[in-house]
Amino acid sequence: MFEAVAPGYDRMNRLLSFGLDQGWRRAALRDLKVKPNARILDLCCGTGDLGLALPRGPLRVGCDFTPAMLEIAARKARTGRVAFPVVAGDAMRLPFRPESFDRLIVGFGARNLSDLRAAFREMHRVLRPGGRVVILEFSQPTGRFARWGNRLWLRTGVPWLARLLAPGPDAYGYLRDSVLEFPEPEAIARTLASGGFERVSWRPLWFGTVAIHSGRAVTEGRPGSDRGIGAAPPGAPRRAPPSAASLPPTAAGRPRPPRPGARRAE
Numbered sequence: 001m002f003e004a005v006a007p008g009y010d011r012m013n014r015l016l017s018f019g020l021d022q023g024w025r026r027a028a029l030r031d032l033k034v035k036p037n038a039r040i041l042d043l044c045c046g047t048g049d050l051g052l053a054l055p056r057g058p059l060r061v062g063c064d065f066t067p068a069m070l071e072i073a074a075r076k077a078r079t080g081r082v083a084f085p086v087v088a089g090d091a092m093r094l095p096f097r098p099e100s101f102d103r104l105i106v107g108f109g110a111r112n113l114s115d116l117r118a119a120f121r122e123m124h125r126v127l128r129p130g131g132r133v134v135i136l137e138f139s140q141p142t143g144r145f146a147r148w149g150n151r152l153w154l155r156t157g158v159p160w161l162a163r164l165l166a167p168g169p170d171a172y173g174y175l176r177d178s179v180l181e182f183p184e185p186e187a188i189a190r191t192l193a194s195g196g197f198e199r200v201s202w203r204p205l206w207f208g209t210v211a212i213h214s215g216r217a218v219t220e221g222r223p224g225s226d227r228g229i230g231a232a233p234p235g236a237p238r239r240a241p242p243s244a245a246s247l248p249p250t251a252a253g254r255p256r257p258p259r260p261g262a263r264r265a266e
């Protein structure tokens, strides 16, 4: 699906978000608190809009499992004369050594991950102790009116625009389902905490249709407990055993019946 949407991905992003998406990315990059000599991973980098928007100076690397997305990211980096090496890899089995990065950011990628808990553990593994993670993702507003408006937009506006502008695979039906089925911000925060992150917090943007989570890879203590956000008993190993707490299945995490006209990934 991502292969198929890659060529029109940037344009659809701008259109479906009314041009707001780049502002959300800038907000997430501010929360990343980048230092000049940092090593930064843009995970699920897609066409590179996050990594390429970072200030010059730090080492930045993009990683994604869709070659067509990576090709576009590499082309944009060449055109902008930006050093942004991209690496093919799966978020659940990252091709990096432990503690390779000081900062890690995921933009609109988390809801696509079939095992968010495993992905968070991988993110923790490749971050140095004390390294910062930022997750920018669609969310659902808590206010009744905003929630209703957001659902209406996702269920009617998005598919209509997508049929008009991007006929072909039903990627934007998937967008709707994956946003509506993605866990609430509190659940994401708990999962981050159980994956080894402390000082986890989040902030809503644009009436809560988008949320930015951030946290810090624990420096000591045993991650994996669900005793609360940031809770980690001292003196235990840094890597967490899988937590018993469970997330509801996401659109990415369960098999879906094919939609009429939908192209299946080979």
Ligand SMILES: C[S@@+](CC[C@H](N)C(=O)[O-])C[C@H]1O[C@@H](n2cnc3c(N)ncnc32)[C@H](O)[C@@H]1O
Pocket (backbone or CB within 6 Å): 002, 043, 044, 045, 046, 047, 048, 049, 050, 063, 064, 065, 066, 069, 089, 090, 091, 092, 106, 107, 108, 109, 112, 113, 114
């Ligand atoms: C909606 S795009 C987001 C791209 C970009 N970060 C942005 O801000 O626009 C989601 C990306 O996640 C990638 N992705 C999904 N699951 C992945 C996985 N398990 N491992 C690596 N990349 C994945 C897809 O290939 C796609 O490029």
